[in-house]
Amino acid sequence: xxxxxxxxxxxPDGFCVxxxxxxxxxSDDGTSYIDLLCGCGAVLLGHRHPAxxxxxxxxLESVWITGAVPTRAQSEAQAEVEGFFxxxxxxxxxxxxxxxxxxxxxxxxxxxxxxxxxxxxxxxMHGKSTATARLGWPNELVTLPDVxxxxxxxxCSEDAALxxxxxxxxxxxxxxxxxxxxxxxSGGHAASAGFLAQVSSLCAEQGSLxxxxxxxxxxxxxxxxxLHQALEVTPDIVLVGKAMGNGFPVSGVVVDRxxxxxxxxxxxxxxxxxxxxxxxxxxxxxxxxxLDLGSLVAGIEQTITxxxxxxxxxxxxxxxxxxxxxxxxxxxxxVPDVARRIVEGGVVAAPTxxxxxxxxxxxxxxxxxxxxxxxxxxxxL
Numbered sequence: 001x002x003x004x005x006x007x008x009x010x011x012p013d014g015f016c017v018x019x020x021x022x023x024x025x026x027s028d029d030g031t032s033y034i035d036l037l038c039g040c041g042a043v044l045l046g047h048r049h050p051a052x053x054x055x056x057x058x059x060l061e062s063v064w065i066t067g068a069v070p071t072r073a074q075s076e077a078q079a080e081v082e083g084f085f086x087x088x089x090x091x092x093x094x095x096x097x098x099x100x101x102x103x104x105x106x107x108x109x110x111x112x113x114x115x116x117x118x119x120x121x122x123x124x125m126h127g128k129s130t131a132t133a134r135l136g137w138p139n140e141l142v143t144l145p146d147v148x149x150x151x152x153x154x155x156c157s158e159d160a161a162l163x164x165x166x167x168x169x170x171x172x173x174x175x176x177x178x179x180x181x182x183x184x185x186s187g188g189h190a191a192s193a194g195f196l197a198q199v200s201s202l203c204a205e206q207g208s209l210x211x212x213x214x215x216x217x218x219x220x221x222x223x224x225x226x227l228h229q230a231l232e233v234t235p236d237i238v239l240v241g242k243a244m245g246n247g248f249p250v251s252g253v254v255v256d257r258x259x260x261x262x263x264x265x266x267x268x269x270x271x272x273x274x275x276x277x278x279x280x281x282x283x284x285x286x287x288x289x290x291l292d293l294g295s296l297v298a299g300i301e302q303t304i305t306x307x308x309x310x311x312x313x314x315x316x317x318x319x320x321x322x323x324x325x326x327x328x329x330x331x332x333x334x335v336p337d338v339a340r341r342i343v344e345g346g347v348v349a350a351p352t353x354x355x356x357x358x359x360x361x362x363x364x365x366x367x368x369x370x371x372x373x374x375x376x377x378x379x380x381l
Contacts, residue, residue: 006037007336010340010343012343015027016028020048021046025047033347034347034348034364037349038360038361041216042242042243044242044243044246044288045243045361046364049363052248052283052284052287056279056280056283058279059276059279063275065270065271065274070273073275073282078091079282080286081240081252084226090254091253091254092104092108092261093252093261093267093272094250094272094273094277094281095272096272096277098127098215098239098241098251099126101215102135102178102239104253105176105239108259108261109236110176112209116175117146117168117173118146118178119149120136120147121135121136121149122138122149122150122155124180124183124213126180130144135147137149148168150168153189158191162195165177169203169208172206177199177208178211179199179212180212180216181231182217188320196231197231200233200234210233211236211237212233213239214238215240216242220322221242221324223301223321237259240252243284244285245280248284250274250278250281291363300362303370303373304325308373311327316329316330316333325357326358327357327358327376328354329354335356338380342379345376346371347371
């Protein structure tokens with residue numbers, strides 16, 4: 001069996017999903033599970049959303065791939081994405097993964113500034129290529145002298161993180177700074193609005209571009225359309241993905257129009273702007289506009305915080321917002337055991353290290369969300 005990064009030891013022997021619908025997964029023995037994994041947060045409008053399925057079927061009957069030749073699907077996707085942003089920003093390209101989008105952002109910044117240096121912060125997730133992994137982890141597998149990650153809360157204070165950034169930018173060769181406004185893979189910690197504003201100011205002062213990675217947090221996963229907008233920060237580049245295609249592999253790079261896209265930035269690839277991916281994005285974003293996602297996600301936040309807040313009395317931290325939450329367990333707790341009890345209760349969540357992430361779709365039924373919270377609470381206690 002191919003390697004699975006989902007910890008299969010928490011699942012029943014032979015567990016295999018054969019179908020899904022809205023907020024439920026169905027295993028091959030007919031058992032249903034409430035889905036709080038949702039394709040690692042990608043399925044925001046529920047599995048097999050009828051309108052998205054219908055549009056994809058139509059696209060399957062027309063054209064799948066054209067290479068660099070433009071398609072109507074690409075134009076429709078561009079219009080839908082740009083509708084979430086001010087006129088100052090444009091969609092520079094559609095890609096397949098967040099990692100690919102981050103790599104393109106890195107090339108844009110280097111070409112636009114003529115500089116080599118790239119800065120990230122420890123614990124931020126931008127992908128698993130050599131460069132994007134180095135942005136978040138100073139690990140032994142990656143050695144890139146031009147790419148560095150700096151300490152970040154809670155490993156240090158915001159003031160200390162800003163001081164480290166100020167010193168690094170003062171070197172004068174930093175093309176861009178990457179960050180997540182909320183750490184989707186490292187405990188759900190969120191920077192303050194003041195911190196992000198100062199990072200933005202420091203970048204502007206030194207001529208470095210600010211790249212905000214909203215692949216996980218964007219398109220209402222955390223409540224507002226994008227966290228950087230709610231925090232009143234205007235990045236040079238925004239990375240988008242996950243919920244944008246409701247589970248179909250698609251990502252995008254949104255760029256301030258001041259930075260022109262050039263051939264030397266290598267903006268294209270075989271599957272860049274793929275018509276199926278573009279169709280999925282356009283259909284998903286169109287459906288998002290028809291829903292009051294802000295209210296739906298606010299209701300999810302209310303239920304999760306109300307039902308699980310008392311876990312903090314047991315030393316289990318609950319962090320997040322909207323429909324993106326992280327439970328962080330104390331060292332004495334064996335998290336796979338908790339995750340196994342959650343699955344036995346009929347819920348699939350996302351255990352990683354000391355964390356269990358809760359990523360419900362915005363379309364989850366209130367009854368299923370209440371039931372899932374009850375299962376999680378019992379498993380933790």
